[in-house]
Amino acid sequence: MNRIGQYIESLIKKNGCRQSDVAREIGVSRQSLNHIIVGKRELSMPLALKLESFFNLPEGELLKMQVEESVDDYKKQLKRKLVDALSKVNAFWSYADVTSENIPDEELIEKTFTFLDLKDIALLFELYHRDYIRKVWRKNMAVQGDSLFNLNVMIAMYYFNIKQPEEYLKRAEQAHVKHLLDYA
Structure with missing residues (x-):
């Protein structure tokens, strides 16, 4: 059962109704309503509006929940795809058990x-906001100096439109070293 189905089921119980009662009131079969509740079918616009009216919900609440759930499912699928691709290239060689749910x-x-x-990297920009990706890149990668310098130049230019990437990277590394020395 999906979240929207659970929510509709809780509304039915909270109002002391049965599925068949609600289905009859909104003009659909009990089977149709049940298919939505168990996640076999998505809500249509007319059915969502009828349910919202029946339960006195704000207009669009059910469809918004459905879209949010759909986005969450899509992002989980993308994350699994990236973790699978990384596993195939042995990127997690030092980890015992990596899944899309437990990788930070x-x-x-x-x-x-x-x-x-590049096509896999593009998926990151569907999963996370560009600003967050840039922050992580700057914090974890851009400060690594020569070891990832050429890769970081490409990332800086291609993904973040940094005009003078070599100078940017040197400044980032210097700021990182200064930050480390300040805490030493």
């Missing part, structure tokens, strides 16, 4: 930039 976002971003190709 920063780690996924860094490893995707380091090990995968």
Whole structure:
């Protein structure tokens, strides 16, 4: 059962109704309503509006929930795809059990930039906001000096439109070293 189905079911119970009662009131079959509740079917616009009216919900609430759930499912699928691709190139060689649910976002971003190709990297920009990706890249990768310098130049130019990437990277590394020395 999906979240929207659980929510509709809780509304039915909260109002002391049965599925068949609600279905009859809104003019659909009990089977149709049940298919939505168990997640076999998505809500249509007319059915969502009828349910919202029946339960006195704000207009658009059910459809908004459905879209949010759809986006969440899509993002989970993208994350699984990236983790699978990274596993195939042995990017997690030092990890015992990596899944899309337990890998930190920063780690996924860094490893995707380091090990995968442009089409896979593009998926990061569907998963996360550009500003967050840039922050993670700057914090974890741009400060690594010569070891990732050429890759970081490409990332700086191609993904973040940084005009003088070599100078940017040197400044980022210097700021990072200064920050480390300040805490030493």
